[in-house]
Amino acid sequence: MVEGKGISQAVISRLPRYFRYLGELRDDGVERISSQDLSRLMKVTASQIRQDFNNFGGFGQQGYGYNVEYLYQEIGKILGLDVEHHLIIVGAGNLGQALANYMNFEKRGFITQGIFDINPELYGKEVRNLTVQPMDKIEQCIQENNIDIAVLTIPKNSAVKVAEKLVGYGIKAIWNFAHVDLNLPDGIQVENVHLSDSLMKLSYTISCYENQK
Amino acid sequence: MVEGKGISQAVISRLPRYFRYLGELRDDGVERISSQDLSRLMKVTASQIRQDFNNFGGFGQQGYGYNVEYLYQEIGKILGLDVEHHLIIVGAGNLGQALANYMNFEKRGFITQGIFDINPELYGKEVRNLTVQPMDKIEQCIQENNIDIAVLTIPKNSAVKVAEKLVGYGIKAIWNFAHVDLNLPDGIQVENVHLSDSLMKLSYTISCYENQK
Numbered sequence: 065m066v067e068g069k070g071i072s073q074a075v076i077s078r079l080p081r082y083f084r085y086l087g088e089l090r091d092d093g094v095e096r097i098s099s100q101d102l103s104r105l106m107k108v109t110a111s112q113i114r115q116d117f118n119n120f121g122g123f124g125q126q127g128y129g130y131n132v133e134y135l136y137q138e139i140g141k142i143l144g145l146d147v148e149h150h151l152i153i154v155g156a157g158n159l160g161q162a163l164a165n166y167m168n169f170e171k172r173g174f175i176t177q178g179i180f181d182i183n184p185e186l187y188g189k190e191v192r193n194l195t196v197q198p199m200d201k202i203e204q205c206i207q208e209n210n211i212d213i214a215v216l217t218i219p220k221n222s223a224v225k226v227a228e229k230l231v232g233y234g235i236k237a238i239w240n241f242a243h244v245d246l247n248l249p250d251g252i253q254v255e256n257v258h259l260s261d262s263l264m265k266l267s268y269t270i271s272c273y274e275n276q277k
Numbered sequence: 278m279v280e281g282k283g284i285s286q287a288v289i290s291r292l293p294r295y296f297r298y299l300g301e302l303r304d305d306g307v308e309r310i311s312s313q314d315l316s317r318l319m320k321v322t323a324s325q326i327r328q329d330f331n332n333f334g335g336f337g338q339q340g341y342g343y344n345v346e347y348l349y350q351e352i353g354k355i356l357g358l359d360v361e362h363h364l365i366i367v368g369a370g371n372l373g374q375a376l377a378n379y380m381n382f383e384k385r386g387f388i389t390q391g392i393f394d395i396n397p398e399l400y401g402k403e404v405r406n407l408t409v410q411p412m413d414k415i416e417q418c419i420q421e422n423n424i425d426i427a428v429l430t431i432p433k434n435s436a437v438k439v440a441e442k443l444v445g446y447g448i449k450a451i452w453n454f455a456h457v458d459l460n461l462p463d464g465i466q467v468e469n470v471h472l473s474d475s476l477m478k479l480s481y482t483i484s485c486y487e488n489q490k
Binding site: 076077079080081083084106107142143144145147149157158159161162163165166168169172174212213236237239243245247251253254255257258259260261262263264265266267268269270271272273274 | 294371374376379382387452476479487
């Protein structure tokens with residue numbers, strides 16, 4: 065297992081994309097790929113690929129290209145995907161249900177083991193293989209199922225308090241879709257998906273393009 | 278309107294967050310804020326804030342702090358939020374419905390004017406103020422409503438072809454939730470939200486933290 069020290073956020077951000085492409089090559093039965101071919105496929109330079117991989121010792125054999133299966137496994141390990149993660153989803157609205165239904169997460173070792181909501185009308189609703197439960201069942205679920213990640217798909221006004229409670233229950237990480245920055249103790253990992261921010265970035269690139277014309 | 282040339286992706290990525298915080302300060306009636314106070318609030322260094330803003334000419338008056346309303350409006354303009362955008366959502370599953378129901382986009386000038394799906398069981402379903410329509414109504418909707426952004430919330434195996442069709446119908450930008458990289462002509466702006474990639478980054482940070490302990 066390679067340590068993450070000194071590796072830039074930009075490199076880290078590119079790892080899931082490498083992993084995704086390598087997984088597809090592997091599913092297509094490709095055994096070896098040169099950095100040139102990977103470069104063409106992913107539309108990044110071959111030199112970028114080599115530089116990125118050098119952060120982790122290289123992986124490749126000059127002239128022979130990369131062994132796809134090996135590279136896929138190694139990048140998976142760096143991403144911590146060799147360990148199974150246990151998730152709960154807090155918020156069973158459309159977004160929470162969409163995430164619960166997303167089969168690919170399970171394929172990567174992210175097992176969703178509970179979905180919770182504050183709205184009594186949703187209690188008992190079946191979402192894939194899960195049943196929506198009231199919020200006061202969260203603590204028990206976390207403790208019984210060794211849950212490490214909570215997915216937060218609730219409105220921003222309740223997200224901060226709920227996140228603090230989840231930390232108190234022993235959660236290690238929060239995948240935060242609530243439109244607010246959480247302020248949690250050191251050691252609690254947070255990955256934000258602020259959808260409005262992403263839409264604004266798109267608006268920015270449209271605006272830049274229009275101004276260039 | 279400031280041009281985007283030569284401004285790094287990292288700065289651009291931070292603009293929506295500034296915009297979000299400034300919007301909240303403004304809603305709370307705050308008129309002025311120093312870079313120190315903004316720094317404490319946002320948990321970035323004051324020097325980072327000043328450097329970021331210097332890319333756009335500064336905005337501030339040394340010693341007096343920033344005028345919140347002015348800064349909010351200016352960053353909004355840079356992000357292209359002074360122009361109304363017209364959206365359609367292609368894919369009326371849970372994720373498409375979640376996005377259609379998200380009121381905040383409208384507040385920022387992103388008006389959703391159609392939602393479409395390939396599944397006949399969804400035709401006619403009301404999602405907020407919209408009715409799910411069949412895919413063959415997309416072209417007409419784009420032309421009649423001056424649609425510039427398509428939100429793609431369909432599975433990856435159909436996403437590439439649908440995206441190409443949308444470009445043919447005159448769309449300028451795609452907000453892509455399909456788990457595939459689109460390869461579209463120059464001038465078509467694409468912003469990807471690859472949720473699995475984000476979850477893998479979270480897994481990476483958990484793994485690094487565990488290894489440090």
